[in-house]
Amino acid sequence: xxxxxxxxxxxxxxxxxxxxxxxxxxxxxxxxxxxxxxxxxxxxxxxxxxxxxxxxxxxxxxxxxxxxxxxxxxxxxxxxxxxxxxxxxxxxxxxxxxxxxxxxxxxxxxxxxxxxxxxxxxxxxxxxxxxxxxxxxxxxxxxxxxxxxxxxxxxxxxxxxxxxxxxxxxxxxxxxxxxxxxxxxxxxxxxxxxxxxxxxxxxxxxxxxxxxxxxxxxxxxxxxxxxxxxxxxxxxxxxxxxxxxxxxxxxxxxxxxxxxxxxxxxxxxxxxxxxxxxxxxxxxxxxxxxxxxxxxxxxxxxxxxxxxxxxxxxxxxxxxxxxxxxxxxxxxxxxxxxxxxxxxxxxxxxxxxxxxxxxxxxxxxxxxxxxxxxxxxxxxxxxxxxxxxxxxxxxxxxxxxxxxxxxxxxxxxx
Amino acid sequence: xxxxxxxxxxxxxxxxxxxxxxxxxxxxxxxxxxxxxxxxxxxxxxxxxxxxxxxxxxxxxxxxxxxxxxxxxxxxxxxxxxxxxxxxxxxxxxxxxxxxxxxxxxxxxxxxxxxxxxxxxxxxxxxxxxxxxxxxxxxxxxxxxxxxxxxxxxxxxxxxxxxxxxxxxxxxxxxxxxxxxxxxxxxxxxxxxxxxxxxxxxxxxxxxxxxxxxxxxxxxxxxxxxxxxxxxxxxxxxxxxxxxxxxxxxxxxxxxxxxxxxxxxxxxxxxxxxxxxxxxxxxxxxxxxxxxxxxxxxxxxxxxxxxxxxxxxxxxxxxxxxxxxxxxxxxxxxxxxxxxxxxxxxxxxxxxxxxxxxxxxxxxxxxxxxxxxxxxxxxxxxxxxxxxxxxxxxxxxxxxxxxxxxxxxxxxxx
Numbered sequence: 001x002x003x004x005x006x007x008x009x010x011x012x013x014x015x016x017x018x019x020x021x022x023x024x025x026x027x028x029x030x031x032x033x034x035x036x037x038x039x040x041x042x043x044x045x046x047x048x049x050x051x052x053x054x055x056x057x058x059x060x061x062x063x064x065x066x067x068x069x070x071x072x073x074x075x076x077x078x079x080x081x082x083x084x085x086x087x088x089x090x091x092x093x094x095x096x097x098x099x100x101x102x103x104x105x106x107x108x109x110x111x112x113x114x115x116x117x118x119x120x121x122x123x124x125x126x127x128x129x130x131x132x133x134x135x136x137x138x139x140x141x142x143x144x145x146x147x148x149x150x151x152x153x154x155x156x157x158x159x160x161x162x163x164x165x166x167x168x169x170x171x172x173x174x175x176x177x178x179x180x181x182x183x184x185x186x187x188x189x190x191x192x193x194x195x196x197x198x199x200x201x202x203x204x205x206x207x208x209x210x211x212x213x214x215x216x217x218x219x220x221x222x223x224x225x226x227x228x229x230x231x232x233x234x235x236x237x238x239x240x241x242x243x244x245x246x247x248x249x250x251x252x253x254x255x256x257x258x259x260x261x262x263x264x265x266x267x268x269x270x271x272x273x274x275x276x277x278x279x280x281x282x283x284x285x286x287x288x289x290x291x292x293x294x295x296x297x298x299x300x301x302x303x304x305x306x307x308x309x310x311x312x313x314x315x316x317x318x319x320x321x322x323x324x325x326x327x328x329x330x331x332x333x334x335x336x337x338x339x340x341x342x343x344x345x346x347x348x349x350x351x352x353x354x355x356x357x358x359x360x361x362x363x364x365x366x367x368x369x370x371x372x373x374x375x376x377x378x379x380x381x382x383x384x385x386x387x388x389x390x391x392x393x394x395x396x397x398x399x400x401x402x403x404x405x406x407x408x409x410x411x412x413x414x
Numbered sequence: 415x416x417x418x419x420x421x422x423x424x425x426x427x428x429x430x431x432x433x434x435x436x437x438x439x440x441x442x443x444x445x446x447x448x449x450x451x452x453x454x455x456x457x458x459x460x461x462x463x464x465x466x467x468x469x470x471x472x473x474x475x476x477x478x479x480x481x482x483x484x485x486x487x488x489x490x491x492x493x494x495x496x497x498x499x500x501x502x503x504x505x506x507x508x509x510x511x512x513x514x515x516x517x518x519x520x521x522x523x524x525x526x527x528x529x530x531x532x533x534x535x536x537x538x539x540x541x542x543x544x545x546x547x548x549x550x551x552x553x554x555x556x557x558x559x560x561x562x563x564x565x566x567x568x569x570x571x572x573x574x575x576x577x578x579x580x581x582x583x584x585x586x587x588x589x590x591x592x593x594x595x596x597x598x599x600x601x602x603x604x605x606x607x608x609x610x611x612x613x614x615x616x617x618x619x620x621x622x623x624x625x626x627x628x629x630x631x632x633x634x635x636x637x638x639x640x641x642x643x644x645x646x647x648x649x650x651x652x653x654x655x656x657x658x659x660x661x662x663x664x665x666x667x668x669x670x671x672x673x674x675x676x677x678x679x680x681x682x683x684x685x686x687x688x689x690x691x692x693x694x695x696x697x698x699x700x701x702x703x704x705x706x707x708x709x710x711x712x713x714x715x716x717x718x719x720x721x722x723x724x725x726x727x728x729x730x731x732x733x734x735x736x737x738x739x740x741x742x743x744x745x746x747x748x749x750x751x752x753x754x755x756x757x758x759x760x761x762x763x764x765x766x767x768x769x770x771x772x773x774x775x776x777x778x779x780x781x782x783x784x785x786x787x788x789x790x791x792x793x794x795x796x797x798x799x800x801x802x803x804x805x806x807x808x809x810x811x812x813x814x815x816x817x818x819x820x821x822x823x824x825x826x827x828x
Contacts, residue, residue, distance in 0.1 A: 005606075010606065010607055011602065011603035011606050011607055012603070012607075013609070013611060016599035016600055016602060016603035016611065017599055017602065017603075019606075029628075033627065036627070037595070041595075041599050055669070055670065059650055059651075059701075060649060060650030060651075060702055060705070061629055061633050061638060061641065061650070062702075063636065063638070069629040069632050069633055069636070069638075070628070070629045070650075072629070072632070073626060073627050073628065073629045073632055074627055074628075074629075129777075133737075135756065135757075135758075139735070139737050140737060140739070141667055141669065141737055143648050143653055143665055143667055144665050144667055144737050144738060144739035145739065146665075147655075147663075147664075147665040147739040147740065147741045147742070148739045148740070148741075148742050148747065148752070149742075149747065150742060150743055150744035150746075150747050151581055151582050152646075152665075152741055153741060153742075153743050153744075154581050154744075155569075155570075155578065155579075155580065155581045155582075156569075156570050156571070156578050157570070157574065157578070160571065162655075162657075162663065163646065163655060163663055163665075163741045164569065164570050164571070164578065164646070165569075165645075165646040165648075165655070165665070166569065166580065166582070166584075167565055167568050167569050167641075167644075167649070168565050168569075168580070168584055168624075168628075169628075170580075170582055170584035170587070170588075173584070173588050173624055174584075174587050174588060174591060175776075177588060177591035177592060177595060178591060178775070178776055178777055179777075180595050181451070181455075181591060181594050181595045181598055182777050184595055184598035184599045184602060185430035185431055185455050185598045186430055186779075187602055188425065188430060188431065188598060188601055188602040188605060189425035189426070189430035189431075191602060191605055191606065192419075192424065192425055192433075192605065193424055193425055193426075195427070197427060197430065197779050197780060198779070198780050198781070199777050199778070199779055200777065200778050200781075201776055201777040201778075202776065204752070205756070205758050205776035205777075206776040208747070208752070208753060208756065208758065208759075208773065208776075209758060209773035209774070209775070209776040210582075210587055210773075211744065211747065212487060212753075212759065212771065212772060212773035213447065213450070213487050213488055213773055214443075214484070214487065214488075214582075214583075215475055215483040215484045215486075215487045215488075216744040216747075216748070217744070217747070217748045217753060217759070217770065217771050217772075217773070218483050218486070218487055218764075218767070218768075218770040218771075218772070219475050219483055219744070219748075220744055220745040220747075220748035220749070221748050221749075221770040221771060222477065222483070222767070222768050222770060224475060224477070224483075226743070226744055226745055227475065227581075227744070230581075231579075232566075232577065232578070232579040234557050234579075235474060235581070236473055236474030236475070236484075237473075237474075239557055241561075241576070241577060241579070243576075249561075249576065249577055250561075251557055251558050251560075251561040251566075251577075251579070253555055253557055253558055255469070255555065256469065287473075288474055288476075291474070321553070323547075323553050323554060323555050323558050324558060325554070325558035325559065325561040325562045326561065326562070327561045327562075327566055327567060327577045328561070328562050328563075328564060328567075329564055329567050329640070330564035330567075330568075330625065330630040330631070330633070330634055330640055330641070331634040331640055332564075333562065333563065333564050333622070333625065333630075333631070333634075334630070334631045334633075334634035334635050335634070335635075338562070338618070338622070339622060339626075339631060342549065342619070342622065343549075344549075344619050344622065344623060345622075345626065345631070350632075353632070353636070354632075354636050356631065356632040356635040356636055357626065357631050357632075357635060358626060358631075358632070359622065359623035359624075359626035359627055359631070360623070361592070361623070362589075362592055362615055362616065362619035362620040362622075362623040363543075363592055363593075363596050363613050363614065363615040363619075364613065364614050364615075365600075365611050365612070365613055366611060366612050367612070367614075
């Protein structure tokens with residue numbers, strides 16, 4: 001029997017966290033991605049929002065009807081509980097739900113009804129994950145954190161002056177995954193010892209830890225020459241992008257001697273590369289040397305690409321060990337069999353929006369991806385949650401809705 | 415008592431995965447980051463490499479003595495077991511270690527001695543995580559996956575022709591975290607039900623799932639106009655970078671009406687912005703409208719920044735709610751109190767390299783970050799692992815080393 005789980009549901013292959021219940025008071029990317037990932041792994045995740053939605057409920061991109069595609073894809077598989085965040089009666093209900101679930105994940109700041117000490121006084125084995133912008137509690141988002149983290153100065157064309165931001169909110173994504181990992185680990189610990197955990201996770205520290213893990217901090221502190229801007233090259237190995245005759249572009253990476261040998265043979269440059277190698281006193285079996293002399297190598301390889309169409313290039317590369325990929329747009333990717341024929345993507349009928357390929361978890365479990373479930377609308381599950389988890393009667397639910405403390409949706413009426 | 419744990423060690427606050435043992439047969443970023451993160455959470459992680467190291471053992475950046483700073487920062491806190499991967503006797507030892515641990519994480523491909531079916535036949539509750547490049551087993555690395563994922567075409571200056579790669583291997587980082595989450599979830603499940611899991615995790619699917627989760631796939635499949643290249647702006651809200659008079663640059667994000675109001679007041683442009691708003695028939699309380707008219711707003715705000723030094727700008731911004739950050743280089747970050755005074759970073763004496771700030775986990779547990787431990791050298795723990803986990807005698811260990819089947823290090827001799 002699950003000693004700390006909230007329900008009788010047992011974990012299974014594609015639902016390893018079945019039985020775990022999480023209350024999520026969140027907005028934007030990191031905390032919602034955490035909750036969505038836990039839901040995909042079988043947890044019962046209740047996202048609690050103000051009536052009408054939090055600040056992310058209508059974030060772009062929107063459909064023609066004003067529904068947020070952003071929100072729908074970051075909140076799949078959750079239940080939605082909507083309450084008036086200014087109403088002390090709502091605070092009490094939310095507190096009761098957190099105590100009942102035993103796990104809360106939030107990026108909301110400064111709300112007394114989410115305070116760890118107050119909640120843990122009632123439920124000592126609480127698992128409480130607080131996502132912050134910065135460790136000192138000041139605000140930050142992915143795009144400001146990235147500016148502090150050093151990457152914009154080394155991203156983009158070599159001859160560019162000025163920073164290049166990531167469009168991908170990579171820190172939000174990593175933060176959401178660190179948060180989910182924190183919950184899974186803390187739940188495992190509680191299962192064995194019965195203890196809860198207070199976890200604090202600043203987005204900025206996610207970025208700084210990664211900068212450290214990739215060696216940039218040590219490199220600087222040891223007084224070594226740092227890594228500068230190298231365009232689309234890959235530091236320390238051979239990587240380059242090439243244009244085909246019809247404008248198609250390819251990213252090529254030769255990480256190993258075998259990749260590199262295949263590349264010189266494919267492009268008919270084996271003799272020329274050997275001659276250059278000898279003349280420079282270099283050894284291109286060493287990836288550092290390939291990196292050092294990449295400009296020369298780029299020049300030797302480019303003509304082969306430039307005199308063939310993208311289709312010809314791709315077909316030829318596919319027959320080799322060379323790591324390669326054709327640059328694609330999001331639209332091309334969305335139509336590609338690697339999405340439409342990919343078992344990780346499932347055709348989802350998302351209410352209020354339409355049907356499209358929605359992502360399960362990138363990992364499969366015993367060969368199967370967890371079933372993808374739609375995102376809820378604001379307040380879809382308020383009534384059910386109140387009845388099932390807090391034992392309220394239908395009349396009590398109606399009274400709360402009439403008072404404006406919560407929002408329930410008509411579909412929930414018996 | 416831990417029913418499925420490998421040791422008697424009980425989980426604790428900063429070691430929620432204590433008692434869990436993981437064998438890691440890995441190289442590069444994703445799988446090593448997975449193992450390192452699990453080790454940071456208290457798991458006993460044994461990284462198994464060829465004698466002399468795998469392909470990443472000497473990856474740049476290197477110290478003047480040829481030690482890899484890259485490897486040291488991606489393999490903190492692990493134990494190192496070194497064996498001859500061509501020797502069937504080594505395969506048997508590795509298999510025995512995996513069976514003993516009950517968990518293996520690998521990005522190695524095509525090695526029979528890592529095959530799930532063979533291992534699970536011996537230990538049916540095995541947790542086996544296979545990281546791949548692509549789901550079909552073909553090779554891919556972060557830089558090629560990113561080309562397929564659409565981001566290079568929308569990253570970088572608006573007037574640029576051609577793709578802009580990420581320097582940050584964001585997909586490797588996310589993959590490593592999804593892998594760690596998979597292990598933690600599977601261990602939780604096994605603790606309750608006794609069942610193991612076979613997990614497959616393609617790097618490409620990590621990227622494609624994220625592209626889906628951020629709404630790009632749905633947007634394209636629903637026939638909506640996609641998101642194009644917008645330089646350092648932030649789609650759907652107000653974000654921009656500005657230069658101060660001394661060349662310092664700042665990233666500014668006004669996500670909420672409050673942020674935006676603070677921004678117009680700070681820059682003395684409240685009246686001008688209101689006049690523009692009225693003339694355009696816009697409503698800048700709506701972040702989508704701020705995004706739409708960002709060029710005008712950028713032009714109104716820029717002079718305030720351009721007539722002040724970076725220090726003046728920073729001091730003024732700090733007194734507001736505006737989300738902001740000064741762009742820094744890695745070197746500036748490494749010297750900044752947000753690293754040197756950050757409890758997440760700990761001064762680590764890394765053998766063979768030196769002393770520097772090394773990152774613990776970005777999350778703290780009950781106010782504490784797990785203690786950071788150095789990365790091992792190739793084969794540092796081979797002897798201990800053989801004796802402690804497989805019950806070999808010292809003579810048997812010596813014989814294996816003499817035969818070249820394993821590498822042991824002199825420090826291990828009693």
